[in-house]
Amino acid sequence: MKKIMSGNEAIARGAWEAGCTFAAAYPGTPSTEILENMAQYKEIYSEWSPNEKVAVEVACGASIAGARALCAMKHVGLNVAADPLFTIAYEGANGGLVIVSADDPGMHSSQNEQDNRLYAPHAKVAMIEPSDSQECKEYIKYAFEISEKYDTPVLFRITTRIAHSKGVVELSERQEVGFKEYEKNVAKYVMIPGHARVKHVEVEERLKRLKELSNNTPLNRIEWGDKRIGIVTSGVSYQYAKEVFGDNASYLKIGFSYPLPDDLIRKFAAEVEKLYVIEENEPYLENYIKAMGISCIGKDIIPICGELNPDIIKTAFFGKQEKDKYKLNVAVPSRPPVLCPGCPHRGIFYAVSKYKDIVATGDIGCYTLGMMPPLNVTDTVICMGAGISAAIGFEKVYKMANRKGKIFGFVGDSTFFHSGITGLIDAVYNQSPIVAVILDNSITAMTGHQENPGTGKTLMGEITQVVDIYSIVKAVGVKEENIRVVDPYDLKATEEAVRDAYNATEPFVIITKQPCALIKEVQKKRAGKYLVINQDKCVKCKACLRTGCPAISIRDGKVVIDKNMCNACSVCQQVCKFDAIEKGGNF
Amino acid sequence: MVKSILFVGVGGQGIILASKILTEGLLKFGYDVKMSEVHGMAQRGGSVTTQVRFGDKVYSPLIGEGEADVVVSFEKVEAARWINYLKKDGKLIVNDYEIFSLPVLIGKENYPTNIEEELEKSGVNFKLFNAAKIAEEIGNIKTQNMVILGALVKSLGLENLDWEGVIKEVLPEKLVDINTKAFKYGLSI
Ligand SMILES: Cc1ncc(C[n+]2csc(CCOP(=O)(O)OP(=O)(O)O)c2C)c(N)n1
Ligand code: SF4
Ligand code: SF4
Numbered sequence: 001m002k003k004i005m006s007g008n009e010a011i012a013r014g015a016w017e018a019g020c021t022f023a024a025a026y027p028g029t030p031s032t033e034i035l036e037n038m039a040q041y042k043e044i045y046s047e048w049s050p051n052e053k054v055a056v057e058v059a060c061g062a063s064i065a066g067a068r069a070l071c072a073m074k075h076v077g078l079n080v081a082a083d084p085l086f087t088i089a090y091e092g093a094n095g096g097l098v099i100v101s102a103d104d105p106g107m108h109s110s111q112n113e114q115d116n117r118l119y120a121p122h123a124k125v126a127m128i129e130p131s132d133s134q135e136c137k138e139y140i141k142y143a144f145e146i147s148e149k150y151d152t153p154v155l156f157r158i159t160t161r162i163a164h165s166k167g168v169v170e171l172s173e174r175q176e177v178g179f180k181e182y183e184k185n186v187a188k189y190v191m192i193p194g195h196a197r198v199k200h201v202e203v204e205e206r207l208k209r210l211k212e213l214s215n216n217t218p219l220n221r222i223e224w225g226d227k228r229i230g231i232v233t234s235g236v237s238y239q240y241a242k243e244v245f246g247d248n249a250s251y252l253k254i255g256f257s258y259p260l261p262d263d264l265i266r267k268f269a270a271e272v273e274k275l276y277v278i279e280e281n282e283p284y285l286e287n288y289i290k291a292m293g294i295s296c297i298g299k300d301i302i303p304i305c306g307e308l309n310p311d312i313i314k315t316a317f318f319g320k321q322e323k324d325k326y327k328l329n330v331a332v333p334s335r336p337p338v339l340c341p342g343c344p345h346r347g348i349f350y351a352v353s354k355y356k357d358i359v360a361t362g363d364i365g366c367y368t369l370g371m372m373p374p375l376n377v378t379d380t381v382i383c384m385g386a387g388i389s390a391a392i393g394f395e396k397v398y399k400m401a402n403r404k405g406k407i408f409g410f411v412g413d414s415t416f417f418h419s420g421i422t423g424l425i426d427a428v429y430n431q432s433p434i435v436a437v438i439l440d441n442s443i444t445a446m447t448g449h450q451e452n453p454g455t456g457k458t459l460m461g462e463i464t465q466v467v468d469i470y471s472i473v474k475a476v477g478v479k480e481e482n483i484r485v486v487d488p489y490d491l492k493a494t495e496e497a498v499r500d501a502y503n504a505t506e507p508f509v510i511i512t513k514q515p516c517a518l519i520k521e522v523q524k525k526r527a528g529k530y531l532v533i534n535q536d537k538c539v540k541c542k543a544c545l546r547t548g549c550p551a552i553s554i555r556d557g558k559v560v561i562d563k564n565m566c567n568a569c570s571v572c573q574q575v576c577k578f579d580a581i582e583k584g585g586n587f
Numbered sequence: 588m589v590k591s592i593l594f595v596g597v598g599g600q601g602i603i604l605a606s607k608i609l610t611e612g613l614l615k616f617g618y619d620v621k622m623s624e625v626h627g628m629a630q631r632g633g634s635v636t637t638q639v640r641f642g643d644k645v646y647s648p649l650i651g652e653g654e655a656d657v658v659v660s661f662e663k664v665e666a667a668r669w670i671n672y673l674k675k676d677g678k679l680i681v682n683d684y685e686i687f688s689l690p691v692l693i694g695k696e697n698y699p700t701n702i703e704e705e706l707e708k709s710g711v712n713f714k715l716f717n718a719a720k721i722a723e724e725i726g727n728i729k730t731q732n733m734v735i736l737g738a739l740v741k742s743l744g745l746e747n748l749d750w751e752g753v754i755k756e757v758l759p760e761k762l763v764d765i766n767t768k769a770f771k772y773g774l775s776i
Contacts, residue, residue, distance in 0.1 A: 002614065004611055004620060108625055161623060161648060165622065165623040165624075165648040166620070167622075168619060239647050239648070242647075243646040243647035309649045310647050310649065310651055323651075323652055324674075325671045325672075325674075326670045326673055326711055328702070329701075329705055330664075330667040330702055330705050331699055332664055333690055333691050333698060335597070336633060336689065336690070337598075337633040338632045338689045340632070366631065373690075545693050548689065550687075550688075550689055550692055553691070553692040
């Protein structure tokens with residue numbers, strides 16, 4: 001049977017067909033839907049782990065115990081999980097172990113553009129790169145086999161256009177492989193220096209055997225066409241190259257991309273007139289080929305920065321061609337992303353925006369948008385967790401430099417569980433009077449609304465114990481009198497908490513508690529409710545516009561609320577000094 | 588022959604569902620299909636695109652500038668933002684529906700009023716209609732995506748295929764009737 005599937009759906013399907021029984025991940029665009037799809041298969045235990053390091057360790061434990069296990073993450077997630085990766089590389093696998101890294105060339109929704117292919121030689125693990133959905137499904141099965149046969153974790157590297165592009169996939173049946181026996185084997189699974197020294201030698205031997213495989217696997221193949229142009233390529237770049245050159249070039253398509261196939265590369269290079277490498281971001285293939293002493297053209301003409309597409313390749317090879325296209329004489333306004341109408345993050349940012357000497361170290365999630373006008377609160381965003389920890393560094397330097405100001409660090413609930421807790425421990429341990437604001441909207445919203453340890457539900461839909469943020473904050477040592485739990489829809493209470501926090505001399509925590517406005521239950525509860533602006537009372541002071549709610553606008557000179565967008569959170573109502581905003585709809 | 592269709596609009600308008608129904612249908616009717624979506628930040632009220640390419644054999648899931656056979660715009664100004672992707676003598680389908688972005692809402696930027704006039708002037712082959720209003724009259728503003736899909740299928744000349752069957756397969760039962768109605772209306776535009 002044929003089905004249209006995204007790369008992510010196909011990876012989940014392939015893992016299921018391969019008899020995989022175990023999957024763990026922390027969400028992150030563009031990898032999130034892999035686990036969401038894994039959870040649809042009843043034969044597979046699937047979990048959201050609190051972060052990527054935990055996910056890889058959980059999957060690694062499952063593999064050693066004998067299951068075929070998969071974990072998935074976005075590219076930056078592999079940085080968090082790099083520690084276990086480098087040592088699992090020594091321990092190898094029992095049940096097949098596949099780690100999916102979803103990179104984001106072009107940074108559609110990421111803070112950097114790192115190319116995780118470089119992890120494979122660094123960690124000394126095998127790497128596979130599919131170039132469409134069908135290959136995602138087939139190659140994942142191959143990855144599990146290789147992992148077991150060669151006793152290695154396999155890095156399965158995709159990119160946004162593989163993860164989120166859909167293509168036709170031919171489905172097959174599941175092959176049950178059960179669980180392998182676990183036998184205690186400390187030389188293999190206890191990495192003390194004495195064992196690791198032996199293992200490192202074995203890993204180098206393993207790489208030699210894997211290179212042999214790389215030269216012979218069907219995943220690396222030559223497609224002969226016109227031999228005047230020879231193109232070495234992998235991943236989605238292969239599709240772009242085919243789109244541009246069709247049969248007017250020969251291709252060495254690399255699907256098994258670490259170790260690389262020396263013999264095949266030599267053979268291909270010898271038979272083509274001119275050798276090119278077409279790859280996104282880093283010159284991973286190019287540097288390798290050049291180090292073999294073979295000359296080729298790559299990053300001289302193909303850019304390192306940004307996502308590739310067929311047009312960029314055409315320009316690189318044939319020069320810029322003026323295309324026949326339409327141009328309108330229209331001033332198109334920008335359309336940046338914004339916090340939703342009724343977003344629970346709005347109230348606290350609005351309250352903080354009143355203080356001009358607050359530095360706000362932000363973090364990654366919907367609340368990153370606290371940086372946008374008209375709120376303009378956030379000063380820094382680095383990586384998950386840094387919302388709290390960077391605040392500490394700021395605070396210490398502000399004190400040493402005798403600067404006036406208060407440092408607020410912002411993290412979401414999911415981010416707090418991911419890597420905010422350790423920062424908070426640092427604030428208490430090293431007595432840094434920062435204010436940590438934990439924005440608890442009871443969901444991991446940015447990545448498309450996943451459950452997390454605070455929501456009381458698992459990925460597989462089971463009801464579970466809620467990990468309570470307040471108890472954690474107290475347990476790490478923040479004094480009870482320095483903790484405020486507020487409803488961010490209650491502006492007065494929120495402003496009071498911000499004032500107390502601003503004046504505090506010890507580590508302080510504000511927890512804002514109100515579920516994301518897009519959660520189904522919330523939407524149901526507030527369906528049909530909205531506020532209206534009484535035009536007789538409105539003096540057009542525009543105070544409500546400064547909340548940045550996209551439901552409020554000026555139309556034909558009047559300040560109005562779009563009743564289809566408003567969800568009656570009442571924040572604008574509390575901002576209005578003239579009582580001009582009133583209830584409408586079915587309250 | 589590969590045909591390329593670019594869907595553009597604003598997060599939450601049902602673009603992804605419309606392109607899903609289209610691609611499921613194209614597969615069923617024997618085409619090779621690729622579709623590419625952008626997730627993430629863009630969904631918080633940002634500009635959203637989906638690209639669909641179909642034919643005998645499709646390699647790249649991406650459409651280049653000046654290469655879309657049809658640009659389908661779910662929002663008026665988005666048509667102007669993406670017009671450079673339309674092939675010369677390609678077709679533009681525009682929902683006559685305005686969604687103000689935040690800079691427009693707070694008065695920092697203006698929503699242009701000359702879009703239709705400029706389209707006429709530039710000789711673009713376009714169809715402009717208010718799918719939101721049509722959908723509201725049919726009974727649910729959320730079906731505006733199906734009205735637009737209907738108009739697209741018509742302009743592709745694929746209206747004789749069994750799209751109702753596809754809608755039945757993709758949508759939950761209780762939504763099938765109203766969406767089919769909206770789709771059929773779109774075919775008549
Ligand atoms: C290491 C790492 N993993 C995953 C991501 C992807 N990511 C960005 S924001 C986010 C979750 C944010 O959730 P939360 O903190 O609850 O904030 P919300 O979006 O709900 O406001 C995730 C998983 C990332 N940027 N970095
Ligand atoms: S999805 Fe939820 S948390 Fe994110 S901006 Fe919208 S309301 Fe806020
Ligand atoms: S009540 Fe006001 S702030 Fe809240 S969603 Fe409605 S218009 Fe926006």
